[in-house]
Amino acid sequence: MLPHHETPGSSSSTPSAGRPTPGPTSGDEAVRHRPDLQDRAAAALADAGGAEGEADGRAAPGAGPGKAPYPTAAQDARIADPAEMSAEEAIARIRKEGLTGRQLRMARRMANKHGLSPTSDIDAVRQLRLRGIDPFERANMLDLVVPDTGQEVGDRVQLPQTIPTETVPSTEVKRPAAMPRPPRHREIFEIQRDIARRRRRKLLLLAARLFVFVMLPTALAGYYYAVIATPMYSTKSEFVIQQADTAASAGGLGGLFSGTGLATSQDSITVQSYLTSRDAMLRLDQDVGFREVFSDPSIDPVQRLPEGASNEDAYDIYQDNVQIGYDPTEGIIKMEVIAPDPAVSADFSRHLIDYAEEQVDGLTERLRNDQMAGARESYEEAEERMSAAQARVLELQEQLGVLDPTSESAGVMSRVTAFETQLAEKRLQLQQLMDNRQPNQARVDGVRGDIDRLQTLIANLRSQLTTNDGEAASLAAITGQLRMAEVDLETRTLMMQQALQQLETARLEANRQVRYLSLGVNPVPPDEATYPRAFENTILAFLIFAGLYLMISLTASILREQVSS
Template sequence: MPKARKFRIRPDAGFNRPGVKVPEGGLPETGMTVIAPAANDANPAEGAEPTGRQLRMARRIAQKHGIKVASDHEAVAALRARGIDPFERSNMLELVPGETSGDAAVPAIARPAPLPAEPSAQVLDDRARAGEIMEIQRDIMRRRRRKLALLLTRLGFFVALPTFIAGFYYYVLATPMYATKSEFIIQQADTASAGASGLGGLFSGTGLATQQDSISVQGYLLSRDAFQRLDRDLGFRAHFAQPEIDALQRLEPDASSEDAYKLYERMVEIGYDPTEGVLKMEVIAADPDVSAAFSRALIGYAEEQVDNLTSRLRDDQMAGAEQSFASAEGRMLEAQTRVVDLQEQLGVVSAEAEVSNSYSQIGVIETELRAERLRLDQLNANARPNATRVQVATANIARLQQELDTLRSSLTDGAADDVSLARVTAELAVAQQDLVTRQLLLQQAAQQLEVSRIAANRQVRYLSTPVPPVQPDEPTYPRAFESTILAFLIFSGIYLMMTLTAAILREQVTG
């Protein structure tokens, strides 16, 4: 039941004014007792002194009419100057919120909703009350339908219409595109895993060992250099500039290199899986054969890039080892040539053999010399020695002694045009020792060259293609249904954010 507010009710006053019928016990349906204003609130006669309440009411009436006054009496004078009676009951009732002019004998009933100026003694029956409630419900329904219509209009304009346009493009206008998918892995040579040790051996068989190379190859395939090579080799720009391709995917004939490169980034997608070390590539084109050709060309570029990644390191390692080996080999050949020259110059193949031969000859001559001396001593031991035999023995001893002296002098002193055997032996020994040293250095250089070759082989990377590019037989794009749903979600999200932003701004402004 609606409840009315009591406005300036005097407990000691009663309804004694004519024309007002108030049932005993209060107003019907509300149960509220309405009390008439006090007698002293009546309009005072001319010349009577107004009460304090009437003065305050007069000042409020003046404020309502926009009259600025400094006191209550000044407000009464100002209102009377304008022809307004401040003590008239209708003027006082106008100060009650929601009330209009009416019978001045009945005070206003303050309530949340405006009530008629004159309370009526008519009692609302159930049927009338139900009608009022139905009218209120119908008004609420009308407002709800109006708000719902506005909401549907906004949704249709901001969400449904853009979604329909996107779906129409994907289903009708979009040119079918063919995607060729392939996968390739960058691996090390087998010698790397065989010779790896320590921390490097832990990652030799995983994708972490070639992670940096895989990322480098991925960056190269998405670079401008790869795009320019593909355009020169297979005509990337000419393919996407065909008039059969729709306007959103077609590349204009006079398009700049930047626009062509942006299209290349959209049509070539390369992803890297660090856990497995696999590079996954998808190449999109308007023709399946062209798509597969583009994919094979990019894999060839990747193989060249993999070779170039470690070629400099391999070349540096092999260059130093090969240079050391060539230097050691040249010095060994020089030492060997010196030994041969000494042998040819001295006529001695082996100094040790010559010395051994000389010593053997000296030994034989010394033996013969000793035998001749013994024979001479035997001849001289006779009383009458044979002079001829003595002379022959003496001559043999002298000849043997001369030969012995010659052999011994040849070991240390050479003739005028000859070199002593000792010098020959020393020079040959030095030359041969130098030759042996050069041979050892050559052997070490050969070993170092082999080690460098193995290390260079460890740095070798090669590209393996577990999933080769195969041309598709059906178009991969556009995915009309998925793309339309995605467009619907995007436009719905944009509309929701705009609505929330507008609501927040409205609340901030009105608050």
């Protein structure tokens, strides 16, 4: 049985999926990188392929199994490299590989990326393979690293395969000497070493910056607080400002809030502001020598008041060493006084409490004076008007000569009544005499005379009540004038009584509005230094320096990014 012999152009050639594909060697790499070597290799393979084909044809009839090479060995050797076949044959074999549309599109994109001009997707695969590029192989940086054994990987698959490779007798011609593989592993190693060097340099720079800007200032602050700083003693005290009245003495909302700190919140805030003012500092310096205490050379330079310092410098020291807080919910004022000596600290605290009490009294004194002044003025005015009305009544009594016009009028009216009674009796007596047939004329004349005299007397008395005689006013006029003066006097008296009552009420109200300072915690000098707190202050300094460094670093990074973009 004759072996089946095929030519390179036979249509019944074995599909590329079933033929073995040799892996690239160092010679292949050299040929791919040099087009002149590709042309010479293609020509040599063509000549060798023809000679081997003739030899195969002559040896085939007498050859048995195992005696002759594989029938398609020469053909497979020729088609193993796309440079050894024509473009049509290569395209036909690539088409028989059954590549997917995704693979073909990937090959077209890669061909465009490498500056090729393929006529189709399959032609793109062919041209890429001619360049020694596998369009379907994923890029992997580990493939670029040569193993330490020094052996080349000759059986690595560079093209897609569908069946395992088989070892067949090779009929390839001897390729030119392979060019040495470029030392990519050395470049990668240099890159990695450069990256590591940069990382170490950045870490060293970061450590140096942290040391300079965070650790060193923190260490200096800790050394100052632990060794250099002068011990300070703190004296604490608490007091509250209260009203004189109680909740039961006030009504409405005043009684509701009088027992809380809201009733005296304004006074407490005012006292707090005064104790932290320059006036309080100057009084304290005048009374107990505040500047002299903090100018002592034994105090460290940071806390010491320099010689010849201004009032502003002394006030800064005062604010640092006198801390006053107010709790609005409870109405308690808390004061902390710091000094280099515990006795001096307690003395400062007692003097400041005295200043606060004087300030409270001064705040309420003006209110009391205003209330009392208004009530006193009203009372004095009412008293003057009552005195004037009383003087008017007395003047009318002296001028008219009547002490009590009502009594005078009553006396005149009683006399008129008595005379009218007598007149009625005389008229009755005259009527009796006239009833006689021969009345006694003398008695009749006498009775008539009495009647006339009584009538004249009654008329005179009545005229005294209502008619002026030119020398003295009538009793009616006198009574009217005196009555008006007396009514005015009574009115002024009532007004004076009301003014007096208002004065007493104002005095009571003023007493209710009096504030007084009640001391809750007495200033007691400490027996141990309160400040400085070395550990807490050092931790706080570390956090502050670290926060500042972090903010500055973030700001600088953002600015660099903005400038570079």
